[in-house]
Amino acid sequence: MDQSKINVRYAKAFFSLAKEKQLLDGLKKDVDLVLQLTKDSKEFQLLLESPVVKTAQKKKLISQIFQNQLSELTIQFLILITQNKREAYIPGICRNFIDLYRKDQGIRTATITSAMPLQKDILTQIQQKLASELNAKIELSERVNSDLIGGFVLRVDDRQVDASVSTQLRKVKEKLLQTENNK
Secondary structure, three states, rough: HHHHHHHHHHHHHHHHHHHOOOOOHHHHHHHHHHHHHHHHOOOEEEEEEOOOOOHHHHHHHHHHHHHHOOOHHHHHHHHHHHHOHHHHHHHHHHHHHHHHHHHHOOEEEEEEOOOOOOHHHOOOHHHHHHHHHHHOOEEEEEEEEEHHHOOOEEOOOEEEEEEHHHHHHHHHHHHHHHHHHHH
């Protein structure tokens, strides 16, 4: 079975259970924490992917790592995944769970990239404007890319608005080259 099918099946199962037990928000926080740990800790990622560490040891370590941080249901779910020898898929399962949660809650994601960090009040205004324009809750993340020189690039779902200085300069350059070639 390919990796994406495994991720989706486990995520859907856990999402359905969370919804059925009306624990969706709490378990989403748990999943966020697990996903963040897989991103931040190379050691944890190595533990999940290691064929050398035995399943029983992995289950014990997962219980110890998360015992006071996650709900018992989430820990049992992680142990089940490990028992089925699918622990390497935990990051993908978490990402799919979060996607299902966003769809269910009507949350859309947006990313704004600018040359310098934006002030918090500006980010809040952008988030509020997007929420009213799209009639949805917005999760806004910020990225900094000094190559933009100025301006911003706003990406909402699969749409993008590029109002960066670097793009404007590139367009001007292309027009100049085009008019030069037409002479």
